[in-house]
Amino acid sequence: MLRVVVLGAAAGGGVPQWNCGCPVCRQARDGHSELASTQASIAISADGEHWYLINASPDLRQQLIATPQLHPKAGQLRHSPISGVILTNGEIDAVAGLLSMREGSPFTIYAHAKVLSILKANSIFNVLNEKNVRRQPIEVDEAFEPALPDGSPCGIEVLPFAVAGKAAWYLEGAVHPGGADAAGDTLGLRLRDKATGKYLYFLAACAEVTDDLKARLAGATLIFFDGTVWRDDELIRAGLGNKTGQGMGHIAMSGDHGAIESLAGLDIGRKVFLHINNSNPALLRDSDERKIAERAGWQIPADGTEITL
Numbered sequence: 073m074l075r076v077v078v079l080g081a082a083a084g085g086g087v088p089q090w091n092c093g094c095p096v097c098r099q100a101r102d103g104h105s106e107l108a109s110t111q112a113s114i115a116i117s118a119d120g121e122h123w124y125l126i127n128a129s130p131d132l133r134q135q136l137i138a139t140p141q142l143h144p145k146a147g148q149l150r151h152s153p154i155s156g157v158i159l160t161n162g163e164i165d166a167v168a169g170l171l172s173m174r175e176g177s178p179f180t181i182y183a184h185a186k187v188l189s190i191l192k193a194n195s196i197f198n199v200l201n202e203k204n205v206r207r208q209p210i211e212v213d214e215a216f217e218p219a220l221p222d223g224s225p226c227g228i229e230v231l232p233f234a235v236a237g238k239a240a241w242y243l244e245g246a247v248h249p250g251g252a253d254a255a256g257d258t259l260g261l262r263l264r265d266k267a268t269g270k271y272l273y274f275l276a277a278c279a280e281v282t283d284d285l286k287a288r289l290a291g292a293t294l295i296f297f298d299g300t301v302w303r304d305d306e307l308i309r310a311g312l313g314n315k316t317g318q319g320m321g322h323i324a325m326s327g328d329h330g331a332i333e334s335l336a337g338l339d340i341g342r343k344v345f346l347h348i349n350n351s352n353p354a355l356l357r358d359s360d361e362r363k364i365a366e367r368a369g370w371q372i373p374a375d376g377t378e379i380t381l
């Protein structure tokens with residue numbers, strides 16, 4: 073049985089975002105705490121005892137406090153159920169949480185060489201001593217099985233694959249420490265329970281649903297999918313910024329070639345949006361956008377939601 077906990081469902085900035093007065097952020101501060109959400113990350117486990125984080129958000133400390141499954145075992149002076157962190161990109165909202173895991177407990181970071189090159193080029197990540205925190209390169213289209221602390225396999229097969237996306241925002245116009253080749257900056261993951269054969273997909277960033285991606289996702293038990301914006305130009309229209317969703321490497325939920333339309337009719341068991349920006353009106357429970365998403369079979373999860381498959 074695969075257990076999945078949604079640690080956070082929001083895009084960068086979270087809900088509410090520290091400097092944002094948009095309708096969603098205002099309501100989240102003002103009596104609607106159900107709208108509050110931390111930055112996107114999930115935790116998965118095949119045995120309920122050892123867990124792997126998919127991305128480490130800047131809100132990780134708060135997420136771990138709120139998640140009993142990830143607390144140290146009773147009676148142990150130093151312990152964490154977290155055996156590894158699998159990174160799907162090098163954005164701040166995927167890697168900054170690593171800095172909150174610097175107190176000497178061993179775990180392994182699994183990431184593409186391009187993302188590992190970013191960690192290596194930023195000496196602040198040296199607080200994660202490589203004696204304790206191993207950095208394991210992963211390859212596109214090469215399945216691997218993370219190891220438990222005793223070296224035995226964890227029971228979850230992870231298949232990383234390339235997804236249309238962009239290098240981290242802070243590298244725009246800069247020289248990428250991992251080279252100019254775009255491959256490896258944005259990964260999707262298939263996570264398969266080896267005992268049952270059931271699998272889920274994780275795509276927190278995706279700029280385009282290609283035919284190849286549709287073929288992959290068809291028939292999946294569960295997908296977590298990029299829900300950053302409702303419409304491509306929503307930040308500009310709301311006066312919140314000058315970037316489009318596409319400009320940030322994210323497909324919109326709505327519209328022609330949006331996620332809802334592109335992934336309709338693919339026989340996917342459960343469809344969950346993740347990495348939802350606070351500008352996205354689908355966050356509001358009584359909005360037309362939320363109703364459209366739900367009618368199309370999509371869910372917007374609350375932090376702490378546990379799903380088993």
Ligand SMILES: [Zn+2]
Nearest residue numbers: 092094097350
């Ligand atoms: Zn806002």
